[in-house]
Amino acid sequence: MTNPSKYRVPKYNYADQFPDIDTVTLPALRRILLSGEYVLGPEVERFERSFSDYLGVGHTVGFNSGTDALVLALDALGIGPGDEVVTVANSFHATLQAIVRLGATPVLVDCGEQDFLIDLDQVAAAMTARTKAVIVVHLFGRSVDVSAAAELCRRSGAELIEDCAQATGARFAGVRVGTTSAAGCWSFAPAKNLAAAGDGGAVTSADADTAARLRLLRNFGQSRQNQHELLGYNSRLDALHACLLTEKLDRLDRWNAARVEVAAAYRERLTGLPVSFQAPGAPGEHVYHLFQLRTESQQVRDGLVDHLQSRGIDAVVRYPAPLHLQPAFAPLGGRAGAFPVAEALASQNLCLPIRPDLGANDIDFVCESAAEYFAGVRPAVGSG
Structure with a gap:
């Protein structure tokens, strides 16, 4: 791992992300630390509302990483063994790992020479009767043609999932990515354009039922304390991260x-x-x-x-x-x-x-x- 301090031109400058650290950031973190409300709670709800408003989407559900966002999105959409999921060979490990972890069968396609993004003509050729979903990746910050991808999925009855980990704020045809598919999956890891102080993630969806299932899945499948409706996960966004994300979102x-x-x-x-x-x-x-x-x-x-x-x-x-x-x-x-x-x-x-x-x-x-x-x-x- 490189040490940014040794570089004249480093990749990151975290100090620039906190112009009001003494007057805004640290007092807010102190309030949360003293409250004891560290996992989910009001701060996470505030960020989820703010992010939904920013994107123009009905629902945001926060998780502990972008990787879990992909895994739980697939799970919430009922994807598992016997199902094929088409995605691109040019992406980060987590995109493919999520498919394999759910027991589904990944089907890879190549990317374009000019845009470096998933080749939708190859997606169309790769889809079969077993194709349950397509994961498009908005890689390096550039949006895929979401409209064309959605039309492919509509014709085949597959779900469209967007891996938006590197494209927070990007648009296609004037519409924010992650808002018109079955699920938009986000990472807020420290290197991202919108970054927490550690791992964090979210799934966005226009569908209330999908969002409700995601909220159960992230919290041990609980509808209330010790009432487990389904086999869930422990993948909850921390309040401290949510606070920082809300502060940065305006910038x-x-x-x-x-x-x-x-x-x-x-x-x-x-x-x-x-x-x-x-x-x-x-x-x-x-x-x-x-x-x-x-x-x-x-x-x-x-x-x-x-x-x-x-x-x-x-x-x-x-x-x-x-x-x-x-x-x-x-x-x-x-x-x-x-x-x-x-x-x-x-x-x-x-x-x-x-x-x-x-x-x-x-x-x-x-x-x-x-x-x-x-x-x-x-x-x-x-x-x-």
Whole structure:
């Protein structure tokens, strides 16, 4: 694990997220600590209402992680052994893990060359009579075409689930992601655009029955103390995390807009180098949880990462192996070459630091350092 303090341009700046820490944040946390209401309770209810209002959705149910949000969403929708769930090979481990944990059969498809997102044409081809759900992943902050995905699911009778872990605040066709499907699954882990001070998650849904089942599932299946209606989980959002999330929620759109500006500056400054970028989509569709830079080969990518880190820039590789090639999923029979786009992205992509507070001087330094590397490897595109 990297130590952000050693970097001139780190990935994260948590101090910037708490401008009122002495006057607002710490007094609120003190009040909760002294109240003894640490799990669920009024603070969690307040955040759930606020998040529902922000998104424009009927119900939010808080959990202890984004991973549990996926697991419990599948469970609440009745998905289990014998059911197929289609999702993408280009995602974080938790997307596929949730399907396997429920005993369902994952069916993987590849992603697009330009947007790096689930290929919906391949989803259509992969769906069978046993397909119970499709999980689309709004990866790196960019929204999938939710309308097209919903139409595929409507025609086949499958449930649409959105993995929104990296896309809090993103939209498709002007509508917030996570609001029009059977379930939108969210992570509030510390690295996310909207972050707790530890793990946290939620599921959003327009359906009151789904939300009611999720509330039972997260709390041991209890309708009241010691009255267990079904086999549940212990996956409850903590009040301290909910308090922080509510405080930050008012700043989220401003932070996301700043991320978009940083991404635009990177694109402008890096144009002309032998690199490419994830297609941004229409305005408002991308909130840049991560800024992906694609190189022409793994050798170039690894060299660029090493160079940037040596210059004090916290560049990293996310998902260096796609899901079907992860050892944990070897029993599923994945093989190299099955999903060529996901495999290429895993070997060619790196992430540049992107934060709402990243200033022009830091952006200049990152871009100049990248140009430095390519000047020593090959001429920039269009030169000579």
